[in-house]
Amino acid sequence: MNIKNSLILIISTIFVLSMINCSLANDPTCVGAPDGQVYLFKSWDFQGERYVYNISQGYFSLPDGFRNNVQSFISGADVCFVKWYPSEQYQITAGESHRNYAALTNFGQRMDAIIPGNCSNIVCSSK
Secondary structure (H helix, E strand, O other), rough: OOOHHHHHHHHHHHHHHHHHHHHHHOOOHHHHHOOOEEEEEEEHHHHEEEEEEHHHHOOOEEOOOOOOOEEEEEEOOOOEEEEOOOOOEEEOOOOEEEOOOOHHHOHHHHHOOOEEOHHHOOOOOOO
16 A cells, blocks of 8 residues: 555656646746857747847847847847947846846847857947
8 A cells, every 4th residue: 555655646746747847848948048049039028029049140230120129038158239329238148038128227129239259259349
């Protein structure tokens, strides 16, 4: 009888944990962005249209729908978020994410481009 109860408890625990893991998988920050990619979202809480930036793209001007309209993001790479006029830069590290980036720093509403690596990699200003 002890073995039977133990098996039932173990199976029940595995079932409950698998259900919890499945619900967490729906949260993009739980899964994260793959190495070398950054997910940009047009809405808060990782909702709405998503743009996937890959560091192999190098310097990248944001598409019209995302320029000055990055509401949330998940980063799987070290990148620099850039605003050219006036010049502003924010270093983003792999594993970093923000549910409401536009409100947090208001920078999501001014962002123009992404550059892979560190902000110190920017050699020339665009003056």
